[in-house]
């Protein structure tokens with residue numbers, strides 16, 4: 001089976017490839033990766049690099065045991081390691097590299113999201129290799145994506161990539177962790193990501209990795225739902241890249257979904273964090289799911305949480321615990337408590353002004369199927 005062709009890809013490199021033996025950045029696995037990127041670019045394909053490894057690269061400057069490192073020291077490790085890592089990447093390419101450090105709070109703000117998108121597009125247009133990482137030196141836990149698998153999927157959707165390559169220290173997704181079970185079998189292709197796939201994916205057993213296979217499956221789900229073929233491949237093996245260049249599939253391919261969701265809806269579903277919940281009656285639930293309607297105040301039964309205008313909220317049936325939709329709310333929680341259950345005309349009369357008709361406009365609403 002041949003791999004689908006691609007025009008623009010995001011390639012994510014895990015910490016175990018950057019600093020495999022804890023003595024700082026090593027060229028061992030990075031050189032074949034850089035050669036692969038160069039070859040793709042010569043063929044006219046565009047690549048955005050998401051590089052982990054700042055903490056692993058900076059660790060040697062601090063005298064700390066693994067997993068017991070205080071947060072402030074991890075940040076300091078990442079600040080020095082990021083600089084060293086960029087030095088290596090820059091030396092591997094004849095054309096320039098550009099560093100982009102960001103956090104989840106940058107990606108969930110629509111204006112900053114668009115600004116990052118524009119910067120990345122301009123860099124690609126000018127044949128400059130963007131090298132992205134989370135801004136670990138500054139970010140607090142609330143601001144973070146937390147792992148670069150999910151970050152790479154967010155970047156892949158942001159740049160409208162058609163492929164995402166996650167380069168790790170393992171040959172792909174197995175039916176159990178091969179580091180714990182020697183009889184584990186590799187799964188070459190995943191057509192659909194569901195709970196059965198998640199149940200196979202364990203955490204990381206390495207001292208430098210974050211998230212293990214679970215965050216890779218999460219990333220694959222995000223990317224494939226946006227029409228991006230996602231690969232988990234072994235970046236420790238030179239033959240991986242030869243095989244990719246020949247159009248073969250050396251690891252696991254998660255095939256893209258045929259009906260990708262729009263960029264804005266993807267951002268809404270996967271990037272924005274819901275600040276509260278709106279409970280709706282059966283009529284509103286039916287209108288949202290079956291007719292693709294906007295949410296109006298008349299169908300609202302209750303409001304939970306404390307959110308402002310423009311925040312993301314979950315919409316839930318008053319009779320069920322599962323959310324049915326996520327959307328951007330045009331009213332604050334406080335305002336909704338006053339207008340819930342009322343017809344738009346009655347609100348106008350009561351408050352003496354004409355309110356926004358839709359509480360959540362259908363363009364800002366994403367139905368959550370499962």
Ligand SMILES: Nc1ncnc2c1ncn2[C@@H]1O[C@H](COP(=O)(O)OP(=O)(O)O)[C@@H](O)[C@H]1O
Nearest residue numbers: 014015168174176177200202204209210212213
């Ligand atoms: N089902 C599975 N198939 C393959 N690897 C798995 C599985 N479950 C857990 N893993 C673990 O995930 C690890 C890769 O994730 P991680 O250590 O976070 O690497 P990276 O630094 O590349 O992100 C593997 O080395 C393996 O131990």
Ligand SMILES: N[C@@H](CCC(=O)OP(=O)(O)O)C(=O)O
Nearest residue numbers: 015052053054055147148210
């Ligand atoms: N942003 C962190 C890496 C986070 C991460 O997801 O690491 P990894 O699991 O090795 O891809 C760093 O640069 O150290």
